[in-house]
Amino acid sequence: xxxxxxxxxxxxxxxxxxxxxxxxxxxxxxxxxxxxxxxxxxxxxxxxxxxxxxxxxxxxxxxxxxxxxxxxxxxxxxxxxxxxxxxxxxxxxxxxxxxxxxxxxxxxxxx
Amino acid sequence: xxxxxxxxxxxxxxxxxxxxxxxxxxxxxxxxxxxxxxxxxxxxxxxxxxxxxxxxxxxxxxxxxxxxxxxxxxxxxxxxxxxxxxxxxxxxxxxxxxxxxxxxxxxxxxxxxxxxxxxxxxxxxxxxxxxxxxxxxxxxxxxxxxxxxxxxxxxxxxxxxxxxxxxxxxxxxxxxxxxxxxxxxxxxxxxxxxxxxxxxxxxxxxxxxxxxxxxxxxxxxxxxxxxxxxxxxxxxxxxxxxxxxxxxxxxxxxxxxxxxxxxxxxxxxxxxxxxxxxxxxxxxxxxxxxxxxxxxxxxxxxxxxxxxxxxxxxxxxxxxxxxxxxxxxxxxxxxxxxxxxxxxxxxxxxxxxxxxxxxxxx
Numbered sequence: 001x002x003x004x005x006x007x008x009x010x011x012x013x014x015x016x017x018x019x020x021x022x023x024x025x026x027x028x029x030x031x032x033x034x035x036x037x038x039x040x041x042x043x044x045x046x047x048x049x050x051x052x053x054x055x056x057x058x059x060x061x062x063x064x065x066x067x068x069x070x071x072x073x074x075x076x077x078x079x080x081x082x083x084x085x086x087x088x089x090x091x092x093x094x095x096x097x098x099x100x101x102x103x104x105x106x107x108x109x110x111x
Numbered sequence: 112x113x114x115x116x117x118x119x120x121x122x123x124x125x126x127x128x129x130x131x132x133x134x135x136x137x138x139x140x141x142x143x144x145x146x147x148x149x150x151x152x153x154x155x156x157x158x159x160x161x162x163x164x165x166x167x168x169x170x171x172x173x174x175x176x177x178x179x180x181x182x183x184x185x186x187x188x189x190x191x192x193x194x195x196x197x198x199x200x201x202x203x204x205x206x207x208x209x210x211x212x213x214x215x216x217x218x219x220x221x222x223x224x225x226x227x228x229x230x231x232x233x234x235x236x237x238x239x240x241x242x243x244x245x246x247x248x249x250x251x252x253x254x255x256x257x258x259x260x261x262x263x264x265x266x267x268x269x270x271x272x273x274x275x276x277x278x279x280x281x282x283x284x285x286x287x288x289x290x291x292x293x294x295x296x297x298x299x300x301x302x303x304x305x306x307x308x309x310x311x312x313x314x315x316x317x318x319x320x321x322x323x324x325x326x327x328x329x330x331x332x333x334x335x336x337x338x339x340x341x342x343x344x345x346x347x348x349x350x351x352x353x354x355x356x357x358x359x360x361x362x363x364x365x366x367x368x369x370x371x372x373x374x375x376x377x378x379x380x381x382x383x384x385x386x387x388x389x390x391x392x393x394x395x396x397x398x399x400x401x402x403x404x405x406x407x408x409x410x411x412x413x414x415x416x417x418x419x420x421x422x423x424x425x426x427x428x429x430x431x432x433x434x435x436x437x438x439x440x441x442x443x444x445x446x447x448x449x450x451x452x453x454x455x456x457x458x459x460x461x462x463x464x465x466x467x468x469x470x471x472x473x
Contacts, residue, residue: 055444
């Protein structure tokens with residue numbers, strides 16, 4: 001998994017690529033913790049280049065939501081599709097997270 | 112007619128036949144099926160003494176053919192063999208191929224031998240090819256000539272060693288129809304074949320060979336419809352499997368994934384099915400992970416070509432408990448995914464192991 005971050009206005013866009021699984025989820029969680037600990041409270045996670053997610057990856061997202069809630073922050077996911085979307089559907093995540101079709105829409109949703 | 116007792120055959124240290132005992136009665140058609148390399152052809156070659164058995168006995172009509180006093184040439188006349196590669200004499204015409212044995216070995220006159228040969232060529236539908244040479248014939252025609260040549264020696268039994276395996280699919284039927292005709296006429300035959308439909312139709316009895324043994328035998332219905340033993344079932348249903356033992360919580364997920372992908376690639380499973388399988392395996396490994404080390408997990412993926420059925424079987428040591436009903440799971444996410452990816456989940460405690468069997472959605 002590759003993880004890149006960039007700032008867009010008052011939000012951070014986290015762009016992932018590859019797999020978010022039991023092996024890579026700890027790295028994702030560590031990066032998210034660091035972002036939130038350093039004061040970021042609006043996060044967009046872009047799934048455009050993610051082709052696989054397991055429950056380990058879903059737990060990473062739940063952790064992000066929990067940490068942001070504790071700080072009054074918000075998150076939105078973008079470009080959740082294909083296999084990743086199927087796994088979200090299986091676990092009811094589409095109703096748990098804000099999900100938009102593009103990063104721009106996701107940024108607007110948490111602006 | 113033929114009685115085989117405790118037959119064994121070794122090639123150096125390699126044991127090909129371990130302990131074969133069976134009987135073939137007059138008029139019976141016995142097919143021998145099983146994976147490659149399990150000794151089927153070696154068994155036939157031992158019967159015909161093309162290979163000398165390492166141990167055991169073979170009786171033909173009560174005569175021990177392994178006795179040093181036995182006339183091997185005479186035995187081979189009684190028990191003739193059809194090979195997968197035809198083995199016709201290429202420098203002789205079809206007629207000469209058929210008459211050589213009867214004239215030289217049985218002392219039959221050329222005229223009588225030719226009359227008999229023509230009759231047999233009519234039987235296999237090749238009378239018009241009597242003057243042709245083998246290389247002027249198709250593979251299917253050459254094999255029919257080989258069968259006619261075999262019949263010319265008026266054997267008591269014919270041994271067929273994969274008679275269609277060297278043929279193009281279009282030529283298989285013509286050869287099988289000749290063998291079917293011989294079966295109807297009461298010829299005693301032992302046939303090694305990979306043609307399962309043919310074996311089911313033509314046989315009185317089927318021997319399934321595996322591990323150098325007659326692993327299971329029975330009527331075609333017993334073997335093809337209700338095989339009792341696991342390896343027979345796997346062979347009949349064309350089940351291919353991959354097993355991975357995991358004994359440490361520090362397993363290499365990506366190495367396991369690569370092996371599963373290679374298995375799926377081999378079975379030409381759709382990409383979506385592969386992804387579902389990889390996800391299911393990961394979710395299960397996460398559930399088992401805290402217990403690995405003290406317990407050992409064997410994960411087996413089986414795919415039945417015949418039924419287009421993909422299953423995952425997890426067998427774990429340890430105390431009797433269904434791993435996916437454990438109250439110690441942190442959350443239900445993994446289970447939700449597992450249930451969504453599978454059509455059925457079956458838990459059993461078998462032979463001191465916890466066995467979970469998942470039928471995977473296609």
